[in-house]
Amino acid sequence: MEIKDKIIVKTDFSDTPGARYKSDGPNSGELFLEKFLTKKFNNAVNGNYKILIDLDGVWGYPSSFVSGSFGKLSIDFGAEKVLNHITFKSDDNSIRLENILKEIKNPKKKDQ
Amino acid sequence: MKQKQKIVIGVVFFLILLGGICIGVFVKNFPILEFERKISVLETLTFIVTLAIGIVFPFLIKKWVDDNQTIKNYLVQEIEQLISEIKENKTLIAQSFTDGEFKSSQRDKINFTFHSTELQIESIQKQFEVSFPNSLLIVEDMKDSFRVYKDYLTGGELMISTFDKIELPFYREHSNEYNKFESHLKEMIHKIHRI
Numbered sequence: 001m002e003i004k005d006k007i008i009v010k011t012d013f014s015d016t017p018g019a020r021y022k023s024d025g026p027n028s029g030e031l032f033l034e035k036f037l038t039k040k041f042n043n044a045v046n047g048n049y050k051i052l053i054d055l056d057g058v059w060g061y062p063s064s065f066v067s068g069s070f071g072k073l074s075i076d077f078g079a080e081k082v083l084n085h086i087t088f089k090s091d092d093n094s095i096r097l098e099n100i101l102k103e104i105k106n107p108k109k110k111d112q
Numbered sequence: 113m114k115q116k117q118k119i120v121i122g123v124v125f126f127l128i129l130l131g132g133i134c135i136g137v138f139v140k141n142f143p144i145l146e147f148e149r150k151i152s153v154l155e156t157l158t159f160i161v162t163l164a165i166g167i168v169f170p171f172l173i174k175k176w177v178d179d180n181q182t183i184k185n186y187l188v189q190e191i192e193q194l195i196s197e198i199k200e201n202k203t204l205i206a207q208s209f210t211d212g213e214f215k216s217s218q219r220d221k222i223n224f225t226f227h228s229t230e231l232q233i234e235s236i237q238k239q240f241e242v243s244f245p246n247s248l249l250i251v252e253d254m255k256d257s258f259r260v261y262k263d264y265l266t267g268g269e270l271m272i273s274t275f276d277k278i279e280l281p282f283y284r285e286h287s288n289e290y291n292k293f294e295s296h297l298k299e300m301i302h303k304i305h306r307i
Contacts, residue, residue, distance in 0.1 A: 016220055018271065025273025060223035060230075063267030095230035095237075099259060108267075 003087060004049040007036050010057035017061055020068035029068025037073055044085040045077075055090040055097065063099075070100050071107035079105050116178075123170070183243045187236065188301050194232045195297050200225050201265065202290050209278040219271065226262055233258060250303050254296065261293040 009017070013036065018027035044051045055061070074082050082104050090097035201222055208214045237251045265286065269275050 016223070019273070020271070024271065058227075059220060060225075060227035060266075062223055062271045063263040064271045067267060093227065093230050093234060095234050095255065096227070098255070099262075102259070 001048065001050045001084070003052045004047065005040055005044060005051040006054065007040060007051065008054040010054070012036065015058050017058060017065040019062065020064040024064070027065075029065040029070075029072070032065070032069045033072055037069055038076075041073060041077070041082070041085060045081065050085055050087050053086060053088050055088055055100070056092045061096055061100070063103075066100055066103050067108050071103045074104045074107040075109060079107070183239075184304050184307065187239060187243075187304050190232065190236050190239070191297055191301050191304070194229060194236070195294060197225065197232060198229050198261075198290075198293065198297075202287070205278060205283065205286050209280075209283045212277060214270075214276050214278050216273070222265060222270070226266060229258070244307055247303075247307050250300060250307075254300055257293050257296040261289055264289045 007013070009015075009032075013032055014027040016027060017029070017032070018025050020028060021030045022028050040051050070082075083101075088097055088100065204218055204221060204225075208218060233251075233255060236254075237248075240248055240251050269282070
């Protein structure tokens with residue numbers, strides 16, 4: 001599947017991702033999900049292509065941000081579909097990519 | 113003088129002494145020495161194998177053992193650095209608890225410390241893949257333990273912007289979670305020595 005769209009977290013969103021929900025403070029996972037992820041993901045599913053998410057250049061990804069964005073997307077659409085339409089770039093740090101993939105494959109359900 | 117140099121000099125002296133004794137015995141008994149012109153294949157092979165063991169064991173096997181130990185010592189140093197790096201979180205939480213204030217910049221610092229720690233874990237994993245590919249389970253266990261600690265600290269209330277003070281229950285709970293991860297890293301040092 002071809003990559004036709006891209007999200008660079010550092011420049012498109014923030015280099016200091018925050019907590020889980022918008023009510024938790026700035027740059028939350030929920031904000032990232034609503035502003036970028038869901039929209040671009042739906043377009044990718046409808047257009048049958050992949051989006052590339054560039055994770056580099058960021059000062060760490062808090063677990064709550066990962067859970068509130070990628071985990072929630074996985075809960076909503078299913079891990080298989082998410083991984084079919086999203087590919088990641090993490091040249092800086094392979095462990096955080098592993099953590100994000102683990103969250104997508106086994107999302108933690110949190111109630112607000 | 114290094115231990116290795118001392119060993120090499122000792123071996124050289126021993127060989128010279130042995131050579132001298134052999135020459136002495138040979139010269140003394142020269143008139144009665146007779147060479148057996150017919151030797152069996154088995155005896156020749158035994159001689160070659162004995163000679164090979166004599167050369168291979170002290171040089172190659174010892175070198176292999178020494179190299180392995182050097183790699184293990186290096187990995188242990190990396191784990192110790194990892195402990196020292198992650199300890200910054202403990203120090204920061206303790207300081208914040210004492211000050212009665214938790215700042216946004218400290219939150220960023222914690223996230224960056226985790227990022228640095230992940231880079232160190234990645235480096236350790238790569239070294240295991242090269243030197244001890246059959247012991248990668250040790251690294252997987254470490255990563256699981258790391259995730260539990262990271263999820264505790266960055267997956268809960270500490271990341272919320274209104275969290276501006278470390279209370280005693282949080283301080284205690286964090287200490288427990290931190291100690292679990294630190295203990296795991298210390299156990300890992302023992303496991304590396306046992307590989």
